[in-house]
Amino acid sequence: MGGEQPIRVAVIGVGHVGEHHARLYRDLPGAELTAVCDTDAARAGAVAARHGARAVTDFRALLGKVEAVSVAVPAVSHYAVAEAFLEAGADVLVEKPIAETLEDAETLVAAARRTGRILQVGHVERFNGGVRALHALVREPGFIECHRLGPFAGRGTDVDVVRDLMIHDIDIILSLVRSVVVQVHAVGVPVISDRVDIANARLEFASGCIANVTASRVSAERLRKLRIFQRDTYLALDYATQEITCYRRRLPSPDAPPSELPRIVREEVTVDKAEPLRLEVEAFLAAIRTRSRPVVSGDEALEALRVAGQILAKI
Numbered sequence: 568m569g570g571e572q573p574i575r576v577a578v579i580g581v582g583h584v585g586e587h588h589a590r591l592y593r594d595l596p597g598a599e600l601t602a603v604c605d606t607d608a609a610r611a612g613a614v615a616a617r618h619g620a621r622a623v624t625d626f627r628a629l630l631g632k633v634e635a636v637s638v639a640v641p642a643v644s645h646y647a648v649a650e651a652f653l654e655a656g657a658d659v660l661v662e663k664p665i666a667e668t669l670e671d672a673e674t675l676v677a678a679a680r681r682t683g684r685i686l687q688v689g690h691v692e693r694f695n696g697g698v699r700a701l702h703a704l705v706r707e708p709g710f711i712e713c714h715r716l717g718p719f720a721g722r723g724t725d726v727d728v729v730r731d732l733m734i735h736d737i738d739i740i741l742s743l744v745r746s747v748v749v750q751v752h753a754v755g756v757p758v759i760s761d762r763v764d765i766a767n768a769r770l771e772f773a774s775g776c777i778a779n780v781t782a783s784r785v786s787a788e789r790l791r792k793l794r795i796f797q798r799d800t801y802l803a804l805d806y807a808t809q810e811i812t813c814y815r816r817r818l819p820s821p822d823a824p825p826s827e828l829p830r831i832v833r834e835e836v837t838v839d840k841a842e843p844l845r846l847e848v849e850a851f852l853a854a855i856r857t858r859s860r861p862v863v864s865g866d867e868a869l870e871a872l873r874v875a876g877q878i879l880a881k882i
Contacts, residue, residue, distance in 0.1 A: 571597065574597060574598050574635055574852060575599050575632075575633045576598050576601065576633060576635045576636065577600075577602040577629050577633045577635075577636045577637075578592065578600070578602075578639060579604045579626045579629075579636055579638050579640055580604070580605060580638065580640035580648075581603045581604070581605045581614040581639070582605070582610070584639045584662060585603070585605070585639030585640075587844055588637040588639055588660075588844070588848065589603050589614055589617075591845055592618075592637070592848065595849065600618055600619065601620060601632075602615070602620050602621040602622070602629055602633065603615050603618070603620050603621075603623075604623045604629060606624055608622075626648055626652075630651060630655040631655050633657055634657060634658065635657055635659070635685075635851070636652050636657055636658075637660045637662075637689075637848070637851075638652070638661040638662060639689075640662075641725045642664055642666075642725055642726045642730065642731070643726070645664070645665065645666050646666040646668075646671035646674070648661075649666075649675055649686070650678055653679055654678060654682065656682065656684070658684050658685035659679070659684065659685070659687070660687045660847075660848070660851045661686070661688055662689040663688055663689050663691075663735070663738075663868065664688075664726065664731075664871075664872050665688045665869060667726060669876055672872050673869060676865040676866060685854050685858070686861070686864070687854060687861035687862070687863055687864070688865060688867070688868035690734075690738045690863045690868065691735075691844055692739055692806060692843065693738065693739065693742070694841075694844070695806055695809055695843045696838045696840040697804040697808075697809040698739055698804065699839070700811055700837070700838045701743065701802065701811065702743065704800070704802055704811075704836070705795060705797065706797055707774070707776075707798065708743060708776050708796070708797045709776055709777070709796055709797055710776070710777050710796040711744070711777070711793070711794070712778070712780075712793070712794045713736040713778070713780045713781065713782075713792070713793050713794075714790050715733065715735065715736055715782045715783075715791050715806075716783040716788070716791075717732070717783070717784055717789045717790075717791075718786060718787065718788075719759050719764070724762065724784075726762065727755075727763040727764075727879065728755070728763055728764050729755070729768075729782065729875050729882075730872070731782075731784065732784060733768070733780055733782035733878070734872070736780050736782070736793065737871045737875055737878075738863070738867065739793070740780070741871060742867070744772050744776050746774035748771070748772055748773075748874055748877065749771055749773050750771035751768060751770055751874070751878055751880075752769040753766060753768040753769070753879075754766065754882060755767065755882040759785055763879070763882055764784050764785045765785055765786075766781070766782055766878065767779070767780065767781045768780045768878045768881075789807070791806035792805055799815055800813070800815050800816075801815075809838055810838060812833070813835075813836050814832065814834070815831070815832060816831055817829060817831075
């Protein structure tokens with residue numbers, strides 16, 4: 568790292584996702600995992616011991632003591648924890664959704680701007696190798712179909728499935744379409760939790776693109792796929808394998824006989840595969856070093872949450 572001092576980092580909330588953040592900060596050059604925090608003292612102590620960090624049970628004990636934090640607490644607490652660290656002068660990587668409400672998200676974005684702090688949001692699928700490759704292939708999508716289905720895990724039920732799972736696809740669709748949502752249709756029902764557990768939304772964009780998005784956290788099997796149709800091209804992404812299937816319509820060559828018809832051909836797509844969360848954390852550290860706009864900014868996460876709110880309003 569060219570002799571630069573490591574960035575002193577803490578992880579707030581070390582459940583399933585938070586411990587992976589701790590592991591990466593421990594392993595990555597340029598970062599020093601100084602502390603982990605969890606309201607479960609036994610959990611905090613066990614994770615701290617595994618990764619060579621200090622354990623605390625109250626995040627306020629770390630305000631002003633670290634340069635950056637990953638916030639991986641339940642979504643209902645994202646705002647309170649992230650806002651406190653921004654105001655204390657720390658850079659923040661907060662897990663998705665950026666906050667439970669649009670108002671809290673707007674306040675976080677404003678706080679980051681006012682304090683000059685980095686605010687990155689953990690839409691980790693943006694760092695999926697297949698998603699990164701898609702951005703070079705998508706031109707003017709006409710129809711997008713997403714399915715994100717999985718069994719009930721008991722995590723994330725402090726919010727509905729739209730803000731828990733579907734928001735991943737909302738964020739990716741917005742980054743690919745680059746147009747304004749003008750109409751939303753949606754349905755959804757609670758099945759196991761007290762909140763919506765399965766939902767389907769149809770998003771209509773000013774560009775004419777239509778996206779049909781389904782998310783479920785009560786399905787028997789896992790399915791995470793994205794399909795994109797645009798003029799002369801079909802693209803399909805399997806999030807789990809980070810692989811892209813691409814078919815294109817190929818016109819006959821100029822010297823071909825008039826009877827020769829266009830052909831549908833499969834093209835190989837090279838995907839640079841890596842652990843998405845590792846890339847996300849590396850991007851956060853790079854944004855801190857360079858004081859540059861993060862890959863998934865607070866503004867982008869705010870827009871994804873705004874669309875999620877429009878979907879929920881229709882259910």
